[in-house]
Amino acid sequence: MASETHSATSAGSATESPFTPEPYVVERRVVETADTVTMVLKPAGGRGVPAFLPGQFNMVYRFGVGEVPISISGDPNRPDELVHTVRSAGKISDALTKTLPGETLGVRGPYGVGWPLQRAEHQDVVIVAGGLGLPPLRPLLYELLAHRDRYERVEIIYGARSPKDLVHYEDVQKWRTRGDLRLQVTVDAAGREWYGDVGLVTARIPDARFDPPRTVAFLCGPEIMMRLTAQALSTLGVPEASIWLSMERNMKCAVGLCGHCQWGPAFVCRDGPVFRYADVKRMFSVREL
Amino acid sequence: MSGAPVHAPPVLRVADHPFFHGLDERFVQLAGSGATERSFEAGDMLFLEGDIASEFWLVFQGKVALEIAQPDRPHVTIQTVGSGDVLGWSWLVPPHRWRFDARAVKATRTLALDAKTLKDAFEARPEDGYRFLLRLLPVIGDRLENARVQILDIHGV
Amino acid sequence: MEELSVGAQRILERADFPRLLKALQSAGYRVVGPTVRDGAIVYGEVRAEQDLPIGWTDRQDAGKYRLExxxxxxxxxxxxxxxxxxKFLFPSxxxxxxxxxxxxxxxxxxxxDDGPPMAFLGVRACELxxxxxxxRVFDGVVRDPGYHARRSRALRIAVQCGQAGGTCFCVSMRTGPGxxxxHDIALTEILTPRHYFLxxxxSPAGAAVLAHVPLKPAAKEDSEMAHSIVAQTAASMGRTLDTSGIHDLLLTQPEHPRWEVVARRCLSCxxxxxVCPTCFCSSTDEVPDLQGETVERWRHWDSCFNLEFTALHANSVRKSPLSRYRQWLTHKLASWQDQFGTSGCIGCGRCITWCPVGIDLTEEVAALRTAPTKAAAGGGAR
Structure with missing residues (x-):
């Protein structure tokens, strides 16, 4: 799959096993929602955290339970810690969310290609996140805001199931008050305590300010949400080659050896998880691919 | 209904609302001849489910929540519309009653177009009425599509 | 004994064959090769020539395998x-x-993996x-340490096929029979007028082993004999598969009605x-001891035909047998090329023989060719 995304995956030397997790100690644990926590990890034994690119993921392991792929949700410019936001969605991820400070998790990675942020320089940037799609986009936002002057207008649309399902709320509040980006938050349904928007992220696109032909879009969230958003942006005139999205598939090995994450000719773990809409548009319309 | 007609000369003009941009000027004038400016404070109701739907709303400013009232549970907002959006098509189809509650989430300024005047304008200028409907249909379509995706609960585990 | 150079040809008399086994064992190899077990010729330990399937053959067709x-x-x-x-390089x-x-x-x-190096005795051309x-899968972009350790030390003693099986199509895949x-060593078994091996x-590793085996000079006639055996095998393939344009043929027709036809037969078994020599999918298990003090990570073969293979949250991406058969065939013959620069199929015919309902991928590909549009194949699909 042709890709201009970055890759920093360390394939491992001849003597190293690509399957061996490294121990990381949970330093802090932030409860995001009823089923989601953010964990700040520090490498055990004074090692450094491997450099990562926004959009990459790690295999995160709980001793005796197993490992699952989790996107990195922290700041790429903070090399002292590794941040993962995990939602309890199965036996392993549930065990991960219950890991307490002081306990040790295993980590191997980073894997996959990251968001090609350099392609957005001197362009308008539209970031659309749905639900747990925000954590994989947060490193991109940190990086973007660290060099804000390189980009033109920045629009963020963040959708969630309900107000109580919003994650990274502190960051969301900070971004909201910044003068150099616009943020719209929308939920699928809400009670009267919610003063924000209700509806799909696609319904917020008309209110976003960007010049479609000079826009780069980054999408992450449920597949249907990304498909509809990509279609909507494309209809407005955003080039399909400028729309990037992050895919999710069953993964076991994360290095292209186990076969699980195949999506057409792509290994999502290795050729993705970030793909260019123009390259994968056709695969989106094939059922059960 | 708590939105009171404003007696000062209306500052909102139908022709300024994006929904009417590009439609024939005479038609816009005709369609908007029964327009009333209505302003709402946060929490005010624009209309209630079951009320007779006799107006087509143009939102110029603010935010309106479409709610479903539930007897034993809190109200649920299923959609918000804001500045530049239009609100309501129950006035167009029988039984001409609102299907949802509409509540101002924040200070909101609208123009309410009289349904009868609008329909008269369609009769008088069917071609422009057709163009009007061509603009209203995508709004209905979008909301239907949104509702369909919303019932999928795509963020659920 | 004389120095053997790579590319040299010699004669090994049938009576001296045990000397080859002995030379391999003396060189420290664990010799594995064909042996008869449970009514089939399978690969296992070969300690002496009696372990080999002497005087046996196999008769194969779609869904059929018999020893004779x-x-x-x-x-x-x-x-x-x-x-x-x-099974030796990527254990189950x-x-x-x-x-x-x-x-x-x-x-x-x-x-x-510090077990002894293995000598694979009786590797067919398609298996090479x-x-x-x-x-390319296990020792390419990312190196699988276990596979690499075993593969890099394994000695491959190939045997050219003296007959084609009923489901063979190596000629179509350009992988055999010659x-x-x-190979480190290649043998051609010649049965008439006398029983011997060319x-x-x-390779130098092959030469090092052969240095301890009594060999005789080979004549031009011996070489010609081997050529004609291979040519005869090539001419009697049980199946053919037209590979022209197969990449696009499969990748552009995910909605072809033929998938539905084959899915009705496929048991997802x-x-x-x-049985495929190249299928590489696997899953892992976390195996703790009773105290929970020690945990082992085991990898085992998995299959894209398993429903849980694509499990994502509460569901699976490929729910229908149709989507799973389509994935397998499309991957094997088409997207494998994108991923590894080669077809995943070597034309050995195992998937045809061992399919309990006799699904034949050569037949499926032919059907996908003859009915390129929905309209044209609609009648056949219903």
Whole structure:
């Protein structure tokens, strides 16, 4: 799959096993929602955290339970810690969310290609996140805001199931008050305590300010949400080659050896998880691919 | 209904609302001849489910929540519309009653177009009425599509 | 004994064949090769020539495999069985690492494969190609340490096929029946007028072993004999597969009605993926001891035909047998090319033979060709 995304995956030397997790100690644990926590990890034994690119993921392991792929949700410019936001969605991820400070998790990675942020320089940037799609986009936002002057207008649309399902709320509040980006938050349904928007992220696109032909879009969230958003942006005139999205598939090995994450000719773990809409548009319309 | 007609000369003009941009000027004038400016404070109701739907709303400013009232549970907002959006098509189809509650989430300024005047304008200028409907249909379509995706609960585990 | 150079040809008399086994064993190799077990020729330990399927052959067709007695005493007078060399290089179950709890933390010790080097005796040309395919998977961008350790030390003693099996189509896949490259030693078994082997020296490692085996000079006639055996085998293939444009043929027709036809027969039993020499899908298990102090990570073969293979949250991406068969065939013959620069199919026919309902991929590809549009094939699909 042709890709201009970055890759920093360390394939491992001849003597190293690509399957061996490294121990990381949970330093802090932030409860995001009823089923989601953010964990700040520090490498055990004074090692450094491997450099990562926004959009990459790690295999995160709980001793005796197993490992699952989790996107990195922290700041790429903070090399002292590794941040993962995990939602309890199965036996392993549930065990991960219950890991307490002081306990040790295993980590191997980073894997996959990251968001090609350099392609957005001197362009308008539209970031659309749905639900747990925000954590994989947060490193991109940190990086973007660290060099804000390189980009033109920045629009963020963040959708969630309900107000109580919003994650990274502190960051969301900070971004909201910044003068150099616009943020719209929308939920699928809400009670009267919610003063924000209700509806799909696609319904917020008309209110976003960007010049479609000079826009780069980054999408992450449920597949249907990304498909509809990509279609909507494309209809407005955003080039399909400028729309990037992050895919999710069953993964076991994360290095292209186990076969699980195949999506057409792509290994999502290795050729993705970030793909260019123009390259994968056709695969989106094939059922059960 | 708590939105009171404003007696000062209306500052909102139908022709300024994006929904009417590009439609024939005479038609816009005709369609908007029964327009009333209505302003709402946060929490005010624009209309209630079951009320007779006799107006087509143009939102110029603010935010309106479409709610479903539930007897034993809190109200649920299923959609918000804001500045530049239009609100309501129950006035167009029988039984001409609102299907949802509409509540101002924040200070909101609208123009309410009289349904009868609008329909008269369609009769008088069917071609422009057709163009009007061509603009209203995508709004209905979008909301239907949104509702369909919303019932999928795509963020659920 | 004389120095043997790569490319040299010699004669090994049938009576001296045990000397080859002995030379391999003396050189420290664990010799594995064909042996008769459970009514099939499978790959296992070969300690002496009696372990080989002397005088046996296999009769194969879609969904059919039978052992039969030959009228001669050929050592390699069969084609391929349900096993492939994959089971040695990429075992069906393999421990990847062991982790031990240490206070609040744990230590992970990767598995080291330091078993003796293996000598694969009786590798068919298509199987050599199969190993090359596996090398691209397991020893390419990312190196699988276990596979690499076993593969890099394995000696490959190929045998050119003296007959074609009923489901063979190596000629179509250009992987056989003649052995061209990749062998350390290649044998051609010649049965008439006397029983002997033509030996091709394929590598220095092969030459080193052969240095301890009594060999005789080969004549031009011996070489010609081997050529004609291979040519005859090539001319009697049980199946053919037209590979022209196969990449686009499969990738552009995910909605072809033929998928529905084949899916109605497919049992999703995973047999085809288990017997395929190149199928590489796996899953892992976390196996703790009773105290929970030590945990082992095991990898085992998995299959794209399993429903849970694509499990994502509460569901699976490929729910229908249709989507799973389509994935398998499309991957094997088409998207494999995008991923590894080669077809995933070597034309060995195992998936046809061992399919309990006799699904034949050569037939499926032909059907996908003859009915390129929905309209044209609609009648056949319903």
């Amino acid at each position: 007695r030959r009228t001669d005493q050929a050592l390699f007078g069969y084609n391929v069985g349900p096993h492939s060399w994959k 179950r393999e421990r990847l690492w062991t982790a031990t709890r240490t206070g609040t933390s744990f230590t992970v010790t990767p598995e080291k 190609a199969g190993m090359d395919v596996s090398d 052995v061209r490259t990749g 030996v091709d020296v394929g 995973t047999n085809c993926t288990m």
